[in-house]
Amino acid sequence: MLVRLIAADDSRPxxxxxxxxxxxxxxxxxxxxxxxxxxxxxxLAVDHREPRPPKGYVVSFAKFHHHxxxxxxxxxxxxxxxxxxxxxxxxxxxxxxATAVFAAxxxxxxxxxxxxxLWLHLYRGELFISPSGTAGVRKPVRGGCxxxxxxxxxxxxxxxYISVGLTSNHAGSDSQWFYIAEx
Amino acid sequence: MRNGDDLxxxxxxxxxxxxxxxxxxxxxxxxxxxxxxxxxxxxxLREEGLTAALILSAVHNRRVLPLMSWPLRMDEMGSGxxxxxxxxxxxxxxxxxxxxxxARVRAAVAGDFKSEHVxxxxxxxxQGSIDLVSPFSTYGFHSWFSSTSFKTYLCSxxx
Numbered sequence: 518m519l520v521r522l523i524a525a526d527d528s529r530p531x532x533x534x535x536x537x538x539x540x541x542x543x544x545x546x547x548x549x550x551x552x553x554x555x556x557x558x559x560x561l562a563v564d565h566r567e568p569r570p571p572k573g574y575v576v577s578f579a580k581f582h583h584h585x586x587x588x589x590x591x592x593x594x595x596x597x598x599x600x601x602x603x604x605x606x607x608x609x610x611x612x613x614x615a616t617a618v619f620a621a622x623x624x625x626x627x628x629x630x631x632x633x634x635l636w637l638h639l640y641r642g643e644l645f646i647s648p649s650g651t652a653g654v655r656k657p658v659r660g661g662c663x664x665x666x667x668x669x670x671x672x673x674x675x676x677x678y679i680s681v682g683l684t685s686n687h688a689g690s691d692s693q694w695f696y697i698a699e700x
Numbered sequence: 701m702r703n704g705d706d707l708x709x710x711x712x713x714x715x716x717x718x719x720x721x722x723x724x725x726x727x728x729x730x731x732x733x734x735x736x737x738x739x740x741x742x743x744x745l746r747e748e749g750l751t752a753a754l755i756l757s758a759v760h761n762r763r764v765l766p767l768m769s770w771p772l773r774m775d776e777m778g779s780g781x782x783x784x785x786x787x788x789x790x791x792x793x794x795x796x797x798x799x800x801x802x803a804r805v806r807a808a809v810a811g812d813f814k815s816e817h818v819x820x821x822x823x824x825x826x827q828g829s830i831d832l833v834s835p836f837s838t839y840g841f842h843s844w845f846s847s848t849s850f851k852t853y854l855c856s857x858x859x
Contacts, residue, residue, distance in 0.1 A: 528713075544800075545763050545792035568713060575711045584808050585759065587768020587791075594767045595708055601723055604709050607716060613767070614808050618752045620766040621759050624774035625823030626745055626830065627738065634727045635738055642723030644716065657717040668726075677739050681752040682810040699708040 529692040535560040576606040579693035585617025593631040612665040754821040761819040763790040778825035
């Protein structure tokens with residue numbers, strides 16, 4: 518079926534408050550702020566409608582930090598951004614989880630740095646385009662458009678990796694954005 | 701890896717409306733054979749029952765975020781490292797409760813995950829972590845990664 522693309526929606530206003538970010542800190546999922554000149558993360562003005570990070574900061578989502586992203590991000594995470602030609606907010610929550618699991622497999626079980634060729638062998642990038650509510654019409658999304666999925670096609674190498682069944686429930690996560698330092 | 705400037709790409713808000721060709725790139729044929737040893741090790745981990753849920757429970761239990769820049773690799777965070785460096789490698793001094801870890805895992809993976817399974821498959825170098833050396837007794841897996849041939853391979857991969 519031919520799919521028609523329509524204009525993407527504007528970003529959803531952020532619902533993240535300083536209190537929620539401090540709670541992420543308390544849960545040891547967000548690095549405590551150690552610098553007053555360039556803190557690891559910054560809060561947004563109330564009802565911050567559109568991402569406009571100051572110089573030195575990028576857009577992140579609370580869900581990313583629940584799933585294994587830290588600040589400063591690892592070299593592997595930065596390499597993925599450059600390889601796929603995307604910005605941090607383009608990763609889907611499950612792409613972050615898949616990446617975190619892969620890094621942990623390499624470091625915690627295989628005893629090596631995340632292995633670039635192994636990553637390319639196992640994973641490919643797919644574009645997520647949101648349904649619009651009208652059949653055959655879809656719209657690109659501003660955040661979460663890059664899914665990283667295991668290669669399982671007939672011409673690919675199936676069943677060479679561990680079982681990675683990830684959740685499909687990410688309701689509300691696209692409004693939980695804030696800024697983290699880019700280094 | 702084109703990330704020599706140590707930064708994430710700056711935010712532009714760019715909209716991506718089509719998949720780029722290189723998102724599906726694989727390994728160049730010449731490097732494929734190098735992966736066999738690693739794929740065999742992965743097979744062993746899979747056969748022993750390692751899953752994404754168990755991995756996530758292990759990293760939460762260790763208070764490590766896998767996508768954060770740390771002074772040490774995860775398998776180096778053992779008793780051989782200085783306590784000061786080890787402290788710098790953890791997000792917290794307190795181990796989270798199993799119930800809390802299980803809830804975090806359930807938020808990320810499909811299906812159920814019970815608190816009694818938390819850290820059921822420990823990471824190296826914790827007690828109970830799996831030994832990947834024995835299946836490769838003539839040429840140990842971990843010794844291969846510190847070998848000259850592997851380092852030569854890695855050097856040849858730098859862009």
